[in-house]
Amino acid sequence: xxxxxxxxxxxxxxxxxxxxxxxxxxxxxxxxxxxxxxxxxxxxxxxxxxxxxxxxxxxxxxxxxxxxxxxxxxxxxxxxxxxxxxxxxxxxxxxxxxxxxxxxxxxxxxxxxxxxxxxxxxxxxxxxxxxxxxxxxxxxxxxxxxxxxxxxxxxxxxxxxxxxxxxxxxxxxxxxxxxxxxxxxxxxxxxxxxxxxxxxxxxxxxxxxxxxxxxxxxxxxxxxxxxxxxxxxxxxxxxxxxxxxxxxxxxxxxxxxxxxxxxxxxxxxxxxxxxxxxxxxxxxxxxxxxxxxxxxxxxxxxxxxxxxxxxxxxxxxxxxxxxxxxxxxxxxxxxxxxxxxxxxxxxxxxxxxxxxxxxxxxxxxxxxxxxxxxxxxxxxxxxxxxxxxxxxxxxxxxxxxxxxxxxxxxxxxxxxxxxxxxxxxxxxxxxxxxxxxxxxxxxxxxxxxxxxxxxxxxxxxxxxxxxxxxxxxxxxxxxxxxxxxxxxxxxxxxxxxxxxxxxxxxxxxxxxxxxxxxxxxxxxxxxxxxxxxxxxxxxxxxxxxxxxxxxxxxxxxxxxxxxxxxxxxxxxxxxxxxxxxx
Numbered sequence: 097x098x099x100x101x102x103x104x105x106x107x108x109x110x111x112x113x114x115x116x117x118x119x120x121x122x123x124x125x126x127x128x129x130x131x132x133x134x135x136x137x138x139x140x141x142x143x144x145x146x147x148x149x150x151x152x153x154x155x156x157x158x159x160x161x162x163x164x165x166x167x168x169x170x171x172x173x174x175x176x177x178x179x180x181x182x183x184x185x186x187x188x189x190x191x192x193x194x195x196x197x198x199x200x201x202x203x204x205x206x207x208x209x210x211x212x213x214x215x216x217x218x219x220x221x222x223x224x225x226x227x228x229x230x231x232x233x234x235x236x237x238x239x240x241x242x243x244x245x246x247x248x249x250x251x252x253x254x255x256x257x258x259x260x261x262x263x264x265x266x267x268x269x270x271x272x273x274x275x276x277x278x279x280x281x282x283x284x285x286x287x288x289x290x291x292x293x294x295x296x297x298x299x300x301x302x303x304x305x306x307x308x309x310x311x312x313x314x315x316x317x318x319x320x321x322x323x324x325x326x327x328x329x330x331x332x333x334x335x336x337x338x339x340x341x342x343x344x345x346x347x348x349x350x351x352x353x354x355x356x357x358x359x360x361x362x363x364x365x366x367x368x369x370x371x372x373x374x375x376x377x378x379x380x381x382x383x384x385x386x387x388x389x390x391x392x393x394x395x396x397x398x399x400x401x402x403x404x405x406x407x408x409x410x411x412x413x414x415x416x417x418x419x420x421x422x423x424x425x426x427x428x429x430x431x432x433x434x435x436x437x438x439x440x441x442x443x444x445x446x447x448x449x450x451x452x453x454x455x456x457x458x459x460x461x462x463x464x465x466x467x468x469x470x471x472x473x474x475x476x477x478x479x480x481x482x483x484x485x486x487x488x489x490x491x492x493x494x495x496x497x498x499x500x501x502x503x504x505x506x507x508x509x510x511x512x513x514x515x516x517x518x519x520x521x522x523x524x525x526x527x528x529x530x531x532x533x534x535x536x537x538x539x540x541x542x543x544x545x546x547x548x549x550x551x552x553x554x555x556x557x558x559x560x561x562x563x564x565x566x567x568x569x570x571x572x573x574x575x576x577x578x579x580x581x582x583x584x585x586x587x588x589x590x591x592x593x594x595x596x597x598x599x600x601x602x603x604x605x606x607x608x609x610x611x612x613x614x615x616x617x618x619x620x621x622x623x624x625x626x627x628x629x630x631x632x633x634x635x636x637x638x639x640x641x642x643x644x645x646x647x648x649x650x651x652x653x654x655x656x657x658x659x660x661x662x663x664x665x666x667x668x669x670x671x672x673x674x675x676x677x678x
Contacts, residue, residue, distance in 0.1 A: 206245045210238045211666075218658060221651075228654060232385045233371035235658060239389065239665050240363030243398035246672045247359075249306045249352045251282055253551045254399035255622065258283060261400040264337035264358060266324040268345075274319035278309040278351045283322070306352050313351035329488045333402035333446040336365045359399050366397045369408035376412075376419030379574035382657055383632040384411055386565050389661040390546045391555050391668035392622055402446045407626050409443030410453060414629060417457055421464060422576040429466040433474065437481040448489035449599045450626055454482045456589045514606045521612075525605075532601055532616045536624070544621025545628075547668065555668035568657060569632040571645060577638050586634045593627040600624075 214235060221231045251258045265279060266272070275283070326334075340361035344354035370388055374381050387393060387407070397404040413436050420426045440454050457478055465474055518525045535541060543558035546565065555561075573581075600623045601616050608618035638645070 203245050207242055210242045214238050214662060218655070221658075222655060224651070228381060229371055229374040231654075231658075232374055232381060232388075233367045235662070236370055236385075236388045237363060237367035239662065240367065240394055240397050241360060243394045243665075243669055244360040244363055245356060246669050247399060248303075249282070249309065249355045251400075254395055254401055255403075255550060255620065257400040260334070260337075260402060261358070262322070262324050263326045263330070264334045264341060264400060266326065267331060267334050267338035268341035268358075273321050273323050275322050276313060276319065278313035280320045280322070281305075281309050281312060282355070310351045313354075329448070330402065330446040332442055333405040336361045336405075337400060362399075362401070362404060363397050366404045366408045369412050373408075373412040373415035376415040378419070378422045378576045379572055380415070380418065380577075380629075380633050382572040382654065383569050383629055384415070385654075385657065386568050386661065387411075387625065387628050387632070389665055390625070391665055392545055392548045393625060394665055394669075395549045396622065403622060403625070406443050406447050406450070409439050410450065410626050411629050413437075413439040413443060414453075414456070414633075418580065418633065421460070421580045422574075424576075427466045428460065428464055428469065428474070430469050430473075433469065433477055437477060440481060441485055444485045445488065447626075448485045449603050450596050451482050451485035451489070452592050452595045452599065453626070453630060454478060454485065456592050456630060459584055459588050509608060510611055511606050513611045514609070517612050518602075518606075528614060528616065529598065529601060529605075532619070533597060536597065536601065536619065536621075541621055545624050546621075548621060549668050552668065552671060555664065557664075561664055564660065566635075570636040570641060571648065571653065573636055573638040573641060573645065575638055575642075581634050581637055589630055589634050593630045596627050597624060 217226070217231060217234055217238070220226045221228070226234075247253050251261055262283060265275060269275070337358045341354060341358040344357045349357070366388075370384060373384060377384075388397075393404065393407065396407075416432065416436050416439070417428075420428050420432060436457070437454070444450050444453075455478065458475065460474070462471055465471060539559065539562070542562040543554050546562050547555035547558035549555060601619050604619040605613075605616045609616055
């Protein structure tokens with residue numbers, strides 16, 4: 097087949113491809129379409145068909161290039177979506193009486209498939225048939241997929257997901273303020289308190305509601321105006337969800353599937369970022385694995401949230417930097433430095449309060465800098481990056497004119513007055529801050545960023561789980577880390593992470609806490625998650641654990657860690673299935 101195609105004139109091939117693309121697109125639109133969404137549908141399907149045709153062209157006529165490696169999995173992904181769309185439509189039509197039955201069937205099917213794949217994946221790793229980077233990334237992807245599909249088609253199941261969904265939806269509609277009737281129902285469905293009472297007819301509450309919004313999505317075509325407030329610097333963090341929502345509507349998928357794909361894409365993006373981070377490192381991989389598999393992190397990644405955008409990209413940036421230091425033959429080039437700084441800017445675009453983490457790169461040995469990169473230029477670029485990120489937080493605060501209040505804090509919150517109070521009473525605020533941080537960083541508070549699943553509550557044995565995390569961070573070291581984890585770097589990095597928590601707490605004191613309060617409110621444990629890898633990497637010294645580390649096989653350590661992480665995550669998510677079997 098390939099030889100036959102190669103003999104045909106290239107111009108003829110391109111003409112045929114264009115004609116085929118047009119025919120397929122027109123046929124696809126005519127077979128199953130909704131005139132109300134015709135614009136989005138046409139754009140989405142033209143893009144997908146064009147991608148399929150271009151992919152075919154690359155795979156058959158272009159010699160081996162890096163593009164081919166990317167195209168193959170994407171091609172399979174799009175083919176899978178199209179096939180699933182057709183099969184699911186036929187299945188619902190001829191075998192199930194309602195979306196409600198289909199939703200239950202779909203959730204249990206994906207749960208079973210992902211769990212089975214996790215077991216097969218673990219077996220392949222034990223048999224050394226898959227490398228550790230792919231194994232960890234795929235485990236995160238599969239576990240995140242289980243979390244994502246398990247949650248109902250509803251909001252208020254994760255932190256601030258009503259805001260995050262609304263903003264992603266706003267961007268997916270090209271920044272239009274118009275939403276569908278189904279979106280309006282979702283955004284106004286009060287479920288947080290009801291879902292915790294799992295004995296109160298949860299199946300009727302959720303699955304019946306899911307069927308309702310699916311029917312609304314297909315029949316009610318009147319737009320409802322709903323204005324959305326979003327800062328420009330936060331837009332990048334919502335793009336994965338927005339793109340998924342746009343293409344899902346273009347494929348005419350049911351509303352529940354569109355809603356699911358909009359949040360599942362965050363899991364896919366996060367696992368991909370983590371995979372890139374793992375490839376940079378020689379050690380520290382298990383620390384990343386642990387942080388990524390926290391039930392709290394999986395809850396954030398599998399719902400509408402931008403937290404894992406910041407967590408994942410900051411891990412990637414720090415891993416890139418540490419990976420260069422771990423390799424004695426590599427030096428930090430201008431290209432590396434600019435790439436790392438750009439990733440930091442993207443990572444903290446939504447939450448710039450972590451800007452100080454960029455400064456962990458300041459203390460690097462001169463011999464690790466490329467000859468074209470002077471120490472003065474190196475420090476200047478780092479400080480400029482830190483300033484750019486900080487300004488995206490500071491400038492809107494002063495320009496907004498409303499003090500940047502978080503209205504959830506209540507009517508007594510006034511940011512400008514709070515700032516004035518801090519400057520006029522620095523010692524009083526310092527006491528308030530230190531008292532709060534002593535609790536915030538305590539062992540008691542660890543459950544809030546490891547095992548808190550919000551609407552499902554706290555996963556049991558959170559303290560034991562955190563102790564296991566500490567043990568792993570101590571053991572996950574190699575001889576390449578000896579020259580990096582020296583006293584200066586250790587103290588400086590931990591200090592910067594601590595300052596990150598200081599800025600987070602101060603931000604919540606200013607924007608969320610009543611003026612002159614003796615405590616800080618609204619500062620949740622998940623805000624510490626972006627700091628954990630920075631602290632975890634420097635928490636131990638290889639020279640101290642070398643005798644013990646040499647006795648522990650790395651594959652065995654990864655296997656044991658995997659089993660514990662998977663079982664603990666399942667312990668957290670399994671109770672949600674009471675909703676579907678009740």
